Structures are given as C-alpha cells and as structure tokens.
Amino acid sequence: MATLSGVDGKGIIVTGGGGGLGSAMAAELCRLGARVVVCGRTEETLGQVAEAIGAELGDGRAFAVTVDVRDPASVAAMADRATELLGAVDGLVNNASGLFPVKAEELTPNGFDSVIKIVLNGTWHCTAEVAGRWLRAGRGGAVVNVLTPYAWMGAPGIVHNASAKGGVLAMTRTLGAEWAGRGVRVNAVAPGWMPVGGTDFLAGDPRVRRRLIEAIPAGRLLRAEETARATAYLLSDDASYVVGEVLTIDGGHHLSKGLYEFLDELPGRVS
Numbered sequence: 120m121a122t123l124s125g126v127d128g129k130g131i132i133v134t135g136g137g138g139g140l141g142s143a144m145a146a147e148l149c150r151l152g153a154r155v156v157v158c159g160r161t162e163e164t165l166g167q168v169a170e171a172i173g174a175e176l177g178d179g180r181a182f183a184v185t186v187d188v189r190d191p192a193s194v195a196a197m198a199d200r201a202t203e204l205l206g207a208v209d210g211l212v213n214n215a216s217g218l219f220p221v222k223a224e225e226l227t228p229n230g231f232d233s234v235i236k237i238v239l240n241g242t243w244h245c246t247a248e249v250a251g252r253w254l255r256a257g258r259g260g261a262v263v264n265v266l267t268p269y270a271w272m273g274a275p276g277i278v279h280n281a282s283a284k285g286g287v288l289a290m291t292r293t294l295g296a297e298w299a300g301r302g303v304r305v306n307a308v309a310p311g312w313m314p315v316g317g318t319d320f321l322a323g324d325p326r327v328r329r330r331l332i333e334a335i336p337a338g339r340l341l342r343a344e345e346t347a348r349a350t351a352y353l354l355s356d357d358a359s360y361v362v363g364e365v366l367t368i369d370g371g372h373h374l375s376k377g378l379y380e381f382l383d384e385l386p387g388r389v390s
C-alpha cells in the first residue's frame with residue numbers, strides 16, 4: 120500500500136520553538152519522525168521544550184539553540200549549530216513573532232519597527248541564510264512561513280504585525296516562484312485562533328472564547344497539532360509540486376458565516 124512520505128527522517132529548524140505554537144509544532148513534527156532544532160532567544164524555555172520531547176520520544180530528537188532572528192550573524196551561527204546537531208537541515212519553519220495590541224495612531228516608529236524586525240526581517244534573515252546554503256550546495260529544501268489569514272484580511276489593533284505578515288505573504292509567493300526550479304520550495308500556513316502562546320488567554324476567558332467561536336464556521340478553535348500536521352505536509356516531499364502557496368487552516372473563519380446563520384429569520388425565504 121502506498122503511504123505518504125511525510126517528514127520521517129528530516130532535520131527541521133523551528134524558530135520561536137520555545138513558544139506556544141512552536142513547541143507544539145516541534146513535538147508533533149518529532150512524533151511524525153523528524154528531528155528538530157527549536158530556536159529562539161530564551162535558553163530556558165527552549166531547553167524545556169527539547170527536554171519534554173526527549174522524555175516522550177527519546178534522546179537525539181530535539182535540540183535547543185539560541186538565536187535572535189533580527190540579527191543575521193546570530194542566524195548564521197544558529198544555522199551552523201543546527202547543521203552540526205541535525206547532520207543536514209531539510210526544512211525551516213519561520214514561526215517566531217512578536218506583537219502587542221495598540222491603536223495605530225498611538226504606535227510609535229520604534230514600536231512599529233520592533234515588530235517588523237522580528238516578523239518580516241527575521242523571516243527574511245532565516246530564509247536567506249538557510250535557503251542560501253541549500254542553493255549554494257545545489258540541494259533542495261522546504262521553507263514554511265507561519266502566517267495568519269489577516270496577512271491578506273488586515274487586522275485592526277495590530278497594524279505592525281498585520282503589515283509584517285502581509286510582507287511575509289509576498290515573500291512566500293516571490294521566493295516560491297524564484298527558487299522552485301532549483302528544488303527550494305517556499306510555502307506558508309495560515310492558522311486561525313489557537314489557545315496557545317500569544318493567545319493563551321483564549322483558554323482562560325470564557326466570554327472572549329465564546330464570542331470568537333461563534334464567528335468560526337467550524338464551531339471550535341484550532342488545535343496547535345493540526346497546524347503542525349499541515350506544516351508537516353508542506354515540508355514533506357508529498358508537497359514537491361506545491362510552490363508559493365498558503366494553506367489556510369482556520370475552520371472557515373476568514374470566509375465568515377455570511378447570511379447563513381440568519382437564514383431562518385429572513386423575510387421572503389423559500390424553504
């Protein structure tokens with residue numbers, strides 16, 4: 120029986136790997152057979168993630184490496200260390216991010232820059248470093264950028280992050296087309312709301328949680344592991360003809376329910 124090739128045996132770097140989605144993603148990729156380097160700025164959380172994966176799946180599956188994605192030299196050092204630890208790097212997941220809710224008219228130039236530097240510049244630095252090595256070596260590889268549907272929908276209250284994610288969307292499509300002929304694939308996932316990391320408040324506030332869920336056609340929040348599995352597909356050779364694409368995983372949230380939820384109340388409705 121034919122099976123999907125998946126990420127079994129692949130070496131993958133996950134940036135922001137100490138965070139909510141990054142840690143869940145790293146663990147799920149390892150369950151699917153990959154070996155991962157989780158990287159970010161905070162050694163302690165990265166160490167905890169690698170240790171938890173080791174306790175579940177055994178040693179040699181997950182490794183912690185510090186990096187500041189805003190700094191190209193730090194990214195190059197991380198890529199060196201990841202290559203030593205994994206043997207070969209086959210995939211990169213650009214998951215690191217930063218944001219704070221703020222009214223656009225109150226956002227300072229430095230506040231805007233602080234988010235752009237992590238999300239847009241950081242994604243570029245990691246992609247240029249890791250994919251640059253693949254291109255110079257004449258080998259392939261897969262990059263998956265973590266977007267959200269607001270990369271194209273917009274997101275009032277977080278203009279810095281929405282602008283950065285919009286930039287990463289353009290980067291995904293551009294580099295996807297530019298490098299496809301040389302075996303380097305660049306794609307993205309666009310997950311909806313998950314009660315982890317930057318939005319872990321969703322797990323605790325029933326009112327906010329209920330209001331959000333009401334707007335999601337699928338009627339529930341997304342599980343981080345579901346994002347991980349979609350990411351695994353894009354990292355795998357099964358997606359070898361998928362280029363510059365965005366896989367949206369939001370239960371239909373960005374499509375909205377439209378008139379459907381009011382259908383029974385509309386005058387003149389023919390049943």
Ligand SMILES: CCCCC/C=C/C(=O)SCCNC(=O)CCNC(=O)[C@H](O)C(C)(C)COP(=O)(O)OP(=O)(O)OC[C@H]1O[C@@H](n2cnc3c(N)ncnc32)[C@H](O)[C@@H]1OP(=O)(O)O
Pocket residue numbers: 216217218219220221227228229230231233234267277316317318
């Ligand atoms: C809401 C929908 C979300 C759905 C999708 C979810 C996405 C995520 O969850 S993304 C990940 C969220 N996690 C984090 O953001 C954690 C990491 N965050 C940070 O490190 C900081 O929040 C950061 C993004 C601001 C970066 O920190 P740093 O570079 O150290 O920046 P500074 O603290 O030096 O501040 C720079 C600049 O920004 C202004 N600023 C910071 N926080 C706020 C705030 N809450 N409100 C307004 N302005 C803020 C700060 O004042 C500085 O500006 P100046 O004062 O002009 O110098």
Ligand SMILES: NC(=O)C1=CN([C@@H]2O[C@H](COP(=O)(O)OP(=O)(O)OC[C@H]3O[C@@H](n4cnc5c(N)ncnc54)[C@H](OP(=O)(O)O)[C@@H]3O)[C@@H](O)[C@H]2O)C=CC1
Pocket residue numbers: 134135136137138139140141158159160161164186187188189213214215216217237241265266267309310311312313314315316317318319
């Ligand atoms: N949670 C959700 O509902 C959704 C999340 N997403 C996306 O998922 C991704 C992860 O978000 P989430 O897990 O919620 O958030 P977290 O805050 O938990 O994770 C963000 C991670 O980015 C790392 N990071 C921040 N700045 C830097 C930097 N300069 N260099 C290296 N690493 C950095 C942080 O680690 P450290 O501070 O230690 O460096 C942290 O581990 C983001 O791209 C986000 O936009 C998308 C849709 C929904």
